[in-house]
Amino acid sequence: MTPPCRPLVEMPLRVRYHECDGQGIVFNAHYLAYVDMASFEVEKALFGSHEAFLATGIDVVVAESNLRYRAPCRYDDDLVVSVFLTHLGTTSMIYEAEIRRGGKLTTEAKIRYVFIDPVTLRKTEPPAAVRDAYAAHLPAPTAS
Template identity: 75%
Template sequence: MTDRRAIAEMPLRVRYHECDGQGVVFNAHYLAYVDMAAFEVEKALFGSHRDFLATGLDLVVAESNLRYHAPCRFDDELVVSAFLTHLGSTSLIFDHEIRRGALLTTEARVRYVFVDQKTFRPRQPPDEVRDRYLPFLPTPEHA
């Protein structure tokens, strides 16, 4: 992934119950870490998840992909960073990096769709919502 400005960086410490019999973080927990970081993005852009919901929108996951580079273990201190890579008419894509110190352990790409809270049908966000995300889109040389 290229150098971009993270919308949010969330530190966390791996808990014992998140590890499998091999002593590493069970694969599904990485998506939970990314999901937790998504709420930090909303906090950074809107003040809180509740403030984001006040727009009448919600976000649903349409697609996710994980790439594991190095295992994480109990008590590791990690940082999950969220980078906006695409903002479409009804969807957006975030690339996430999970690091232990300088070591990139995991990459995740998640495509979200803006939906109407009542119908859960895709919906274009109003300009005031899009404008919160726009400053974090990568410049053409980093796309």
């Protein structure tokens, strides 16, 4: 992953005992939950709250997710989940996330969200104000 320099959010969290499996490491599905929690922090940073985001007349759903595990996390580890916007399409966007423990990369995630109309649940283009709020955080194009 080659994220831009600045994440949209950096969310600290501490691994709770019940998130660990019989091997004493974080159960794989919890990493996706950590990234999902951080995505709500993005909405809070860009729009003030999840409710304010919904008030724009749009919502998002996960269309695709991919996780790459690089090192295990364990009970009571202090982690930081960083979220980067790497793509903004007509009806979707892609977040890339990194989970770090003490600066060491433990997990990489790539999540594609689709914008939907909350009433019909069909994909739709976001309003201009929503698009602009996200677009301001896209990485600068690189010269070829």
